[in-house]
Amino acid sequence: MAKNVEGFEFEQRHGKERVRVARVWKSKDGKQHFVVEWRVSINLLSDCVNSYIRDDNSDIVATDTMKNTVYAKAKECSEILSVEDFAILLAKHFTSFYSQVTTAIVKIVEKPWERVNVDGQPHDHGFKLGSERHTTEAIVKKSGALQLTSGIEGLSVLKTTKSGFEGFVRDKYTILPDTRERMLATEVTALWRYSYESLYSVPKKPLYFTEKYLDVQRVLLDTFFGSPKEGVYSPSVQATLYQMAKAALNRFPDIASIQLKMPNIHFIPVNLSNKNGQFVKFDDDVYLPTDEPHGSIEASLSRSRSKM
Numbered sequence: 691m692a693k694n695v696e697g698f699e700f701e702q703r704h705g706k707e708r709v710r711v712a713r714v715w716k717s718k719d720g721k722q723h724f725v726v727e728w729r730v731s732i733n734l735l736s737d738c739v740n741s742y743i744r745d746d747n748s749d750i751v752a753t754d755t756m757k758n759t760v761y762a763k764a765k766e767c768s769e770i771l772s773v774e775d776f777a778i779l780l781a782k783h784f785t786s787f788y789s790q791v792t793t794a795i796v797k798i799v800e801k802p803w804e805r806v807n808v809d810g811q812p813h814d815h816g817f818k819l820g821s822e823r824h825t826t827e828a829i830v831k832k833s834g835a836l837q838l839t840s841g842i843e844g845l846s847v848l849k850t851t852k853s854g855f856e857g858f859v860r861d862k863y864t865i866l867p868d869t870r871e872r873m874l875a876t877e878v879t880a881l882w883r884y885s886y887e888s889l890y891s892v893p894k895k896p897l898y899f900t901e902k903y904l905d906v907q908r909v910l911l912d913t914f915f916g917s918p919k920e921g922v923y924s925p926s927v928q929a930t931l932y933q934m935a936k937a938a939l940n941r942f943p944d945i946a947s948i949q950l951k952m953p954n955i956h957f958i959p960v961n962l963s964n965k966n967g968q969f970v971k972f973d974d975d976v977y978l979p980t981d982e983p984h985g986s987i988e989a990s991l992s993r994s995r996s997k998m
């Protein structure tokens with residue numbers, strides 16, 4: 691919230707970015723281990739204008755203290771919990787513990803450590819790094835008001851057929867041919883907002899949000915790919931993105947809105963010729979993979995208020 695300071699509009703926040711913590715929990719017999727690795731960023735909205743305009747830090751919560759709080763709270767969590775529940779717990783601490791803190795914004799990115807299988811069996815204490823990352827942001831006000839979003843970053847997917855792009859604007863600069871057969875590759879970034887608007891309405895079930903994250907990911911992927919044998923035809927990245935967003939809202943009543951970013955990562959058909967003629971003729975087989983430039987397609991979909 692902007693504040694009038696010496697005749698100016700003034701807004702400020704402070705916090706600690708990229709605090710890294712890993713936490714291990716053990717089963718009762720100590721044999722089976724669980725691990726998470728989180729990168730936590732904290733921002734506090736608090737009344738500490740005096741530190742900016744005069745030599746008075748008496749209202750400042752030191753960012754070093756914020757960092758230490760991450761480790762202290764991780765230690766206090768005796769049971770495994772979702773990254774969302776940890777973000778909420780931290781944000782709640784900052785707003786309830788410090789009188790001058792009105793809002794806490796806690797963002798966390800979880801590193802995808804996955805249990806390995808050895809000899810077809812889940813390993814008790816062995817993990818390997820996966821690819822896509824689970825993210826969350828909890829914004830908590832002193833009143834208990836909550837905004838909770840979760841997301842997926844770096845979900846790279848590709849299908850080798852059942853994709854095309856036709857009927858777009860043609861002008862003197864257009865060279866792209868219409869096609870009903872191309873590769874479709876993207877790196878999905880998804881961000882969805884939960885409908886829980888208070889600390890007191892959040893589901894208490896352990897790992898509720900971890901399961902929900904996996905369910906949302908599954909629905910997004912199933913919609914992108916279609917069934918294993920038939921697949922599903924994509925007339926554009928735009929249409930596929932919309933189908934994915936719609937499926938998530940239709941499937942999960944407690945998701946109020948979803949934003950998807952789906953860059954169109956191009957695989958260029960290879961045709962090569964020299965003076966003796968063409969020696970590589972593209973037949974939907976040899977491609978030049980690229981990472982830039984890429985198309986950029988993003989949209990968000992929310993439940994219309996009139997329906998709620």
Ligand SMILES: O=c1[nH]c(=O)c2[nH]c(=O)[nH]c2[nH]1
Pocket residue numbers: 855866925926927928954985
């Ligand atoms: O699915 C697509 N959407 C576009 O907007 C676009 N533009 C383009 O050149 N190729 C594609 N493909």
